[in-house]
Amino acid sequence: MSYVxxxxxxxxxxxxxxxxxxxxxxxxxTNIFYLTGYEGGGALIVPVDKDPVLLVSRLEYNRAxxxxxxxxxxxxxxxxxPLKVDEKPVYAENFNEALxxxxxxxxxxxxxxxxxxxxxxxxxxxxxxxxxxxxTEVVPSMRALKDEVEMELIVKAIRVTERAMKKAIEKIDxxxxxxxxxxxxxxxxxxxxxxxxxPIVASGENSVYPHFSPSxxxxxxxxxxxxxxxxxxxxxxxxxTRTVFVGKPRGKIKEMLDAVLEAQIKxxxxxxxxxxxxxxDDVARKQLSKRGFVKFFVHGLGHGVGLNVHEKPTLNPVSKxxxxxxxxxxxxxxxxxxxxxxxxxxxxxxxxxxxxxVLTRFExxxx
Amino acid sequence: MSYVxxxxxxxxxxxxxxxxxxxxxxxxxTNIFYLTGYEGGGALIVPVDKDPVLLVSRLEYNRAxxxxxxxxxxxxxxxxxPLKVDEKPVYAENFNEALxxxxxxxxxxxxxxxxxxxxxxxxxxxxxxxxxxxxTEVVPSMRALKDEVEMELIVKAIRVTERAMKKAIEKIDxxxxxxxxxxxxxxxxxxxxxxxxxPIVASGENSVYPHFSPSxxxxxxxxxxxxxxxxxxxxxxxxxTRTVFVGKPRGKIKEMLDAVLEAQIKxxxxxxxxxxxxxxDDVARKQLSKRGFVKFFVHGLGHGVGLNVHEKPTLNPVSKxxxxxxxxxxxxxxxxxxxxxxxxxxxxxxxxxxxxxVLTRFExxxx
Numbered sequence: 001m002s003y004v005x006x007x008x009x010x011x012x013x014x015x016x017x018x019x020x021x022x023x024x025x026x027x028x029x030t031n032i033f034y035l036t037g038y039e040g041g042g043a044l045i046v047p048v049d050k051d052p053v054l055l056v057s058r059l060e061y062n063r064a065x066x067x068x069x070x071x072x073x074x075x076x077x078x079x080x081x082p083l084k085v086d087e088k089p090v091y092a093e094n095f096n097e098a099l100x101x102x103x104x105x106x107x108x109x110x111x112x113x114x115x116x117x118x119x120x121x122x123x124x125x126x127x128x129x130x131x132x133x134x135x136t137e138v139v140p141s142m143r144a145l146k147d148e149v150e151m152e153l154i155v156k157a158i159r160v161t162e163r164a165m166k167k168a169i170e171k172i173d174x175x176x177x178x179x180x181x182x183x184x185x186x187x188x189x190x191x192x193x194x195x196x197x198x199p200i201v202a203s204g205e206n207s208v209y210p211h212f213s214p215s216x217x218x219x220x221x222x223x224x225x226x227x228x229x230x231x232x233x234x235x236x237x238x239x240x241t242r243t244v245f246v247g248k249p250r251g252k253i254k255e256m257l258d259a260v261l262e263a264q265i266k267x268x269x270x271x272x273x274x275x276x277x278x279x280x281d282d283v284a285r286k287q288l289s290k291r292g293f294v295k296f297f298v299h300g301l302g303h304g305v306g307l308n309v310h311e312k313p314t315l316n317p318v319s320k321x322x323x324x325x326x327x328x329x330x331x332x333x334x335x336x337x338x339x340x341x342x343x344x345x346x347x348x349x350x351x352x353x354x355x356x357x358v359l360t361r362f363e364x365x366x367x
Numbered sequence: 368m369s370y371v372x373x374x375x376x377x378x379x380x381x382x383x384x385x386x387x388x389x390x391x392x393x394x395x396x397t398n399i400f401y402l403t404g405y406e407g408g409g410a411l412i413v414p415v416d417k418d419p420v421l422l423v424s425r426l427e428y429n430r431a432x433x434x435x436x437x438x439x440x441x442x443x444x445x446x447x448x449p450l451k452v453d454e455k456p457v458y459a460e461n462f463n464e465a466l467x468x469x470x471x472x473x474x475x476x477x478x479x480x481x482x483x484x485x486x487x488x489x490x491x492x493x494x495x496x497x498x499x500x501x502x503t504e505v506v507p508s509m510r511a512l513k514d515e516v517e518m519e520l521i522v523k524a525i526r527v528t529e530r531a532m533k534k535a536i537e538k539i540d541x542x543x544x545x546x547x548x549x550x551x552x553x554x555x556x557x558x559x560x561x562x563x564x565x566p567i568v569a570s571g572e573n574s575v576y577p578h579f580s581p582s583x584x585x586x587x588x589x590x591x592x593x594x595x596x597x598x599x600x601x602x603x604x605x606x607x608t609r610t611v612f613v614g615k616p617r618g619k620i621k622e623m624l625d626a627v628l629e630a631q632i633k634x635x636x637x638x639x640x641x642x643x644x645x646x647x648d649d650v651a652r653k654q655l656s657k658r659g660f661v662k663f664f665v666h667g668l669g670h671g672v673g674l675n676v677h678e679k680p681t682l683n684p685v686s687k688x689x690x691x692x693x694x695x696x697x698x699x700x701x702x703x704x705x706x707x708x709x710x711x712x713x714x715x716x717x718x719x720x721x722x723x724x725v726l727t728r729f730e731x732x733x734x
Contacts (some may be wrong), residue, residue: 058666063576179559186554190581195565214561298426
């Protein structure tokens with residue numbers, strides 16, 4: 001087993017022990033991937049003083065065996081389609097029953113479980129008298145702080161994303177449709193990874209919607225074009241946005257573009273280990289306020305990025321999170337004015353002890 | 368308002384009335400799209416004797432106003448990032464509070480809500496004394512039966528998917544990577560729509576995993592290549608799979624390919640209005656059993672397809688669903704033998720009163 005997985009699993013069993021549980025039960029497929037390298041979902045049981053065990057749907061049995069980095073991990077399968085067969089590796093009628101059976105075998109009397117359902121709690125209580133405590137927040141908090149291996153993979157995903165963004169911007173021309181631009185993006189990303197999320201290409205009147213699916217709309221002179229793209233490479237996500245203007249921006253449009261860039265730069269400058277995330281959001285909002293645009297900034301400033309494209313911490317006015325060294329976050333102010341258009345610029349930033357490091361390497365002023 | 372949305376909303380208010388509720392509250396974003404044409408999530412309140420109302424995050428306010436097909440629908444926004452502003456359209460502190468406030472205004476004392484959380488139930492009880500009944504199954508059951516407008520859109524998504532599959536198969540050659548094939552697929556799909564799901568291109572030893580992400584692996588003579596692709600067009604999904612053999616299949620591989628096709632054909636022939644879905648699954652399983660392959664068929668036979676790529680009904684050994692006229696389902700037997708490879712063939716089929724109609728138009732035997 002590679003050192004990184006060993007270390008993460010050890011931390012999980014320590015956290016379970018702190019909750020006086022004999023095992024942690026991880027049910028988020030992303031968390032299971034983080035702890036084992038297997039990404040097909042199910043449950044990972046991490047006993048405090050025994051080896052970890054995977055419980056997966058029958059459909060995923062071979063993939064779990066073959067792709068987990070945990071040496072010789074025991075894998076049990078439950079039938080996603082219960083069959084009238086007594087063959088291995090089918091272990092129990094369904095997921096809840098299988099988990100109950102496994103915890104009994106492992107002599108677990110108190111389990112720390114991620115997002116346990118009421119039904120599962122009932123079954124565990126009835127079958128084995130198992131007490132359940134909540135473990136939902138533990139692994140996401142571990143994941144918020146990126147280690148060196150993770151940083152390398154995140155930067156790789158960012159570089160793939162930048163190459164796709166470059167293709168998209170090169171494609172921009174009068175008469176080209178949003179879909180044609182999106183097609184270039186997804187092709188470029190799939191040559192090196194997968195999509196972290198469906199790309200947004202929103203032009204002209206469509207650019208006022210922060211979320212939008214590429215349409216048949218063709219670009220015109222005077223369009224704002226918001227392009228929001230992210231690749232997922234080896235599990236890790238990237239997320240970046242650029243706004244391009246078709247032509248030479250003047251007047252109010254130029255003001256919007258400048259204001260969003262200023263707000264982004266000021267916000268990034270304010271980032272440092274120990275800073276409350278809401279204060280960074282506030283820096284961007286104050287800056288946009290000076291130009292009269294703050295009421296058109298209708299979303300939060302950013303979010304953590306890692307195995308999920310949205311994860312801890314959250315940067316918005318009511319966030320309770322504090323930025324810490326080794327967190328990776330987006331900084332993405334936006335201004336959306338009905339009748340005029342939308343502007344958003346987004347980069348990924350690593351929080352450091354002294355300040356921050358911008359990870360995205362891509363010109364911001366492309367208008 | 369177009370007739371189709373009017374008819375669907377009427378049905379929803381009738382179903383709410385049957386549950387003696389004064390309003391239905393729809394919280395699934397796909398169900399909201401089905402009932403209004405707006406796809407950004409939030410809640411749709413359908414009072415029994417008043418006009419429907421949308422409640423959306425502030426970020427989606429303009430999109431909800433502009434893209435809903437329901438004439439002059441009232442849209443209320445709650446702040447996804449609560450702000451210190453008193454401007455419209457922000458309506459309440461957060462989603463739960465906003466919903467509570469709206470139901471009070473609409474004089475709702477009993478609400479039929481999709482997947483209501485315990486927290487929401489508490490708030491509604493405390494604030495307004497509102498009683499909650501479950502509405503989760505109603506709209507998905509409506510959606511299982513496709514009307515003519517939907518059939519047209521589904522067939523369109525299937526045609527886009529077929530064109531992408533054709534590109535993928537043309538690309539197959541010794542030395543070409545799984546990623547390069549996937550890149551052709553996503554480019555073709557994005558020129559006409561979006562992905563219904565990330566494409567699977569699984570070759571050689573990777574083909575034994577029913578779910579798999581395209582890798583750098585290059586095709587060799589003697590590889591099985593499973594390609595599972597679906598486009599989403601105007602909201603509607605398609606789903607199809609073909610298995611290609613690189614070279615001329617013989618022996619056991621030829622047997623697998625033939626057995627899966629036979630099982631698929633027999634299963635499709637057994638489909639008719641009124642047939643239990645589990646029986647159709649059983650036809651495929653019995654056929655594979657004759658060739659000794661049934662224990663390698665590790666998933667269900669199929670699923671409904673519509674606005675979601677997986678929706679009602681489910682075709683597997685324990686399904687309680689009965690096939691009905693106007694349902695659209697996949698039929699996708701598969702055989703996965705470690706050390707040898709995997710084979711799956713999948714088409715979409717419309718259930719009719721007399722039998723079925725295969726909607727996918729694409730050669731099955733491409734080996």
